[in-house]
Amino acid sequence: MKNHHNLSTHLLACLLVVFSLSVSPSxxxxxxxxxxxxxxxxxxxxPSKSMPVVDTxxxxxxxxxxxxxxxxxxxxxxxxxxxxxxxxxxxxxxxxxxxxxxxxxxxxxxxxxxxxxxxxxxxxxxxxxxxxxxxxxxxxxxxxxxxxxxxxxxxxxxxxxxxxxxxxxxxxxxxxxxxxxxIDPAQTTLPAPNLPRESISIPDRWRLMQTLGFKFPLYDPYNQNVLKGDLPVFTNLAPDLFFNLGVISDNLLEFRTVPTPVSQTTSGSQNIFGNRSQQIQASTLILSLGLSKGNTTFKPPDFEFRFVPAIQFNHVNVGEAAALYVDPTYGTQRNHSFLGVQELFVDYHLRNVSPKFDFDSLRVGIQPFISDFRGFLFQDTAMGVRVFGNRDSNLYQYNLAAFQRIEKDTNSGLNNIGKPLRDDYVFAANLYKQDFPILGFTSQVTAIHNLNRETTVHYDENGFLARPAFLGDVRPREYQVTYFGYSGDGHLGFLSDRYRLNLSTTSYAAVGKDNRSPLSQSAQDIQAYFHASELSRDFSWVRLRGSFLVASGDKDPYDNKATGFDAIFENPQFAGSDTSYFIRQSTPLIGGGGVGLSGRNGLLPSLRSSKEQGQSNFQNPGLRLYGIGADFDVLPKLRLFSNINKLYFMDTSSLSVLRNQYVSSADIGIDYSVGFHWRPYYNQNLLVNGSAAILQFGDGMKQLYGNTQSNLRSIILNAIFNF
Structure with a gap:
């Protein structure tokens, strides 16, 4: 058998030699x-069809x-x-x-x-x-x-x-x-060795569709667009640099009535308050320029630079000249324009801490920050340093931050980087955990320290005293206060699968020291509290809401204890938010309008000169609110909403001292508001918002402003164009 095998091998070799020699040199x-x-x-x-095919x-x-x-x-x-x-x-x-x-x-x-x-x-x-x-x-x-x-x-x-x-x-x-x-065979499967590789070169994988002939104009944000971060730019520097351009045009038309002190130029007036009609027109153009490096689909970018300038033009027409300038000879109209920088930061990705891209990042510069889900305590864009990240597949999130607040432009509210930073510092640390304590509910614990060392007198651009507020002996003061808080937001599905409820809740305790009270001229220990909750339930296209809020008030301005709760820089999204009259409008109280009952887009009656430029004040009457509301998604592009809020002061002692009159009633009144959100193209490119609100005075407000100032009104029309 072995001899036959050797013979077959020799015959096959001979055939191969004869076959190779059969090809002529020609x-x-x-x-x-x-x-x-x-x-x-x-x-x-x-080869003929009968020749065997050999797999080498x-x-x-x-x-x-x-x-x-x-x-x-x-x-x-x-x-x-x-x-x-x-x-x-x-x-x-x-x-x-x-x-x-x-x-x-x-x-x-x-x-x-x-x-x-x-x-x-x-x-x-x-x-x-x-x-x-x-x-x-x-x-x-x-x-x-x-x-x-x-x-x-x-x-x-x-x-x-x-x-x-x-x-x-x-x-x-x-x-x-x-x-x-x-190629590395340990990372990818090798192609079949006997087959050729068939491929063509393309600029990069993001431009694959363009190579095939699909190209879209720059003004189209819905398809691949180099201006919207869909295609890399500056590929000579790095292959994964992306540029994102955002353009927002926010246009506002507002009509309102506000109790306005009568001007010295108005002759024949027998009342304290004059013409209360006011009209505002404002247009704000916001540009968002972002440059990032890395793939953001599954992991955070390696590097991000963002610059957000904003320019605003506004026109105000009021009934009394003293409402606009401390000098009434400037008239009853004001045109104002301002360019501010709302964001300017560098975000650097420090590291990934897990295969699921849990990360740590560092952000330095002018950046936005919000202390809780609804913006009750601190929501601002400030100069700061923030370290943030997540753990356990985003189950945990954290923030460690230090900010120094930026001076605001008086008439637009934008950041004024042309002026020195304020001696007002905010240090924040918070931790979020999803699905805690129940599935579908997110919990947050927060510790925030506010250190204020503004001991110099500061006037705003209209000539009004901003710091210190026009209270008591009007002497500079400084304070430090620490807030400890808990916030939660999510579903309460464990109560019933059929009647699923939504809950948003926030609580704070404030402790600290105020070195000098403008009323008692002595140091004050700050001891205050705050709580707000909103419970809602969805019925198909209708959501019903119930709201409750309590902020402690100061019981005695002379007992060396400041027990009125005040925030750092609030912007509450609660109980109708800026469609509510009491929240949106600042109602002048004392000092010829230099001190308001509450700030614009603010909920707390903190008795500040202004929310943007003033200092926190912990000797205030506090607030108690009960509210109901409903949202109606009548069409995919149209939502209607309504709110009714009943408001009370917690304690009127501080009001009685400031107004030098006994305020016996804590009843602020009832705030009614209705509004709509309309998206004509079913997206965010064009938003039209409108609202109407009325504040019907209770006995406490009538004692402060008189019966003639009741039924304050506000009508707002807002159009937002977004690219």
């Missing part, structure tokens, strides 16, 4: 490569074990193969041939193949030896090219000394790409 053809090196290719006999990746090496071979073209299948001077692993290594390289076979010796390295005119033919072996994928490291067609060699990758390799010899074979990019 059939040889010279082919030039891209580098003008001369390649020798031979035409092969077309699964059988023995494709070459007969003979000492001399006619020129055959081999392709390197392994990642790289060393070339030796002799068929011995201990001999000198001449070069390395990489995956995809085509080499010419000269002779074989066992598993060693002699290949041609170079054809130098001085030294003659340069050859080397490579060892046939198996690659990591199981295929032979060197395989012969078989099949019809002409072999064309482009850019061979043989790294050798300078005298090595100038040309390759090849025989007829399948056309294929011979230069393949090295």
């Amino acid at each position: 059939q040889a053809k010279v082919v030039k490569s891209s580098k003008n090196s001369v390649l020798l290719a031979q035409k092969t006999v077309q 990746a699964k059988t023995v090496p494709p070459l007969a074990q003979t000492t001399e071979q006619s020129s055959k073209l081999l392709q390197v299948i392994d990642i790289s193969i060393p070339v030796y001077s002799q068929p011995n692993l201990k001999s000198n290594q001449l070069a390395t041939v990489d995956r995809g390289t085509l080499v010419t076979l000269i002779a074989t010796q066992g598993d060693w193949y002699q290949i041609e390295l170079a054809n130098d005119a001085r030294d003659g033919q340069k050859t080397g030896w490579v060892l046939q072996s198996r690659s990591k994928e199981g295929a032979f490291a060197l395989q012969e090219l078989v099949g019809p067609g002409k072999a064309e060699v482009t850019n061979p990758l043989i790294t050798a000394p300078s005298e090595a390799f100038s040309s390759l010899r090849g025989q007829s074979s399948l056309p294929r790409v011979t230069t393949l990019a090295p």
Whole structure:
């Protein structure tokens, strides 16, 4: 049996020799490569249909074990193969041939193949030896090219000394790409070794659709747009830099009635309050310019730079001149424009702490910050440093921040970076946890410290005293207060699967020290509290809401305890928010309007000069609110809403001292408001908001302002264009 097997092997070898000699020398053809090196290719006999197809990746090496071979073209299948001077692993290594390289076979010796390295005119033919072996994928490291067609060699990758390799010899074979990019088999599956790689180059993977002919104009934000961060920019600097442009035009028209002290220029007036009608027109253009580096789909960007300037033009028309300027000769109208910087920060991605891209980041510069879900305590854009991140697949989130507040422009409320920073510092730390204490509910714990050292007198741009407020002996003061809080927001599904409720709640305790009270002229210990909750339930397209809020008031301005709660810079989204008259409008109280009962877009009756430029005041009457409301999604693009709030002072002692009159009733009154949100194109590109509100005075407000000032009204129309 063994003799028969040897005989068959010898017969097969003889047939191969006869077959190779059957090709006449006249059939040889010279082919030039891209580098003008001369390649020798031979035409092969077309295989017949009856000839068996041999899989070279699964059988023995494709070459007969003979000492001399006619020129055959081999392709390197392994990642790289060393070339030796002799068929011995201990001999000198001449070069390395990489995956995809085509080499010419000269002779074989066992598993060693002699290949041609170079054809130098001085030294003659340069050859080397490579060892046939198996690659990591199981295929032979060197395989012969078989099949019809002409072999064309482009850019061979043989790294050798300078005298090595100038040309390759090849025989007829399948056309294929011979230069393949090295890949790591540990990370991706290798392509089939016998198949050519078919690919075309494109600028980058984000512009794949553009390569296929899909291009969209720059004004289209819904498709790939280089202005919306869909395509990389500045690719010469980095391949993954993205630019994002946002443009917002916020336009406001507002009509309101506000108790306004009568002007000295108004003759014949017998009352304290004069014409209370006011009209405001304001247009704000906000540009958001962001440049980020990295892929934001699954992980935070490596780097982000953001610049958000805002310019506002406003016109105000009032009934009494003293409402606009401390000097009534300036008239009853005011035109104002201002350019502010709302954001200017650098965000640097410090590290990823888990395979799910939990991270730590550092942000430095003018940046927005909100202390809780509804903005009760501190919501501002201030100069600061913030470290933030998450853990456990975003189950935990945290913030550590330090801010120094920026002076605001008096008539627009925008950041005025042309003035020195205020000596008002905010240090914040908070921690969020999702699905705690129940599934679908997010909890937050907060500690915020406010350190105020503003001991110099400051007047606003209209001439009114801003710091200190026009209270008591009007002497500068400083204070420090720490807020400890808990907030929660989410669903209460555990009560009933059918009657699922939504709850948003916030509580704060404030403790600290005020070095000097303007009323008692002595130091005060700050001890105050705050709580607000909103419970709601959805009925298909209707949501019903119930609201409750309590902020402690100061019981005795002379007992060295300041128990009235005040925020740092509030912007509450609660009980109708800025559609409510009491929340949106600042009602003047004393000092010719220099001190208001509450600030604009503020809920607390804190008796400040202004919310933007004044100091916190913990000797105030406090507030208690009961409210109900409803939201109606009547159309996919139209929402209607309504709110009714009943308001009370917690204690009127501070009001009695400031007004030098006994205020016996704590009843502020009832605040009614209705409004709508309209999205004509079902998106955020155009928003039209409108509201109407009325504050009907209770007995406490009538004692402060008189019966003639009741039924204060506010009508607002707001159009927002967003790109």
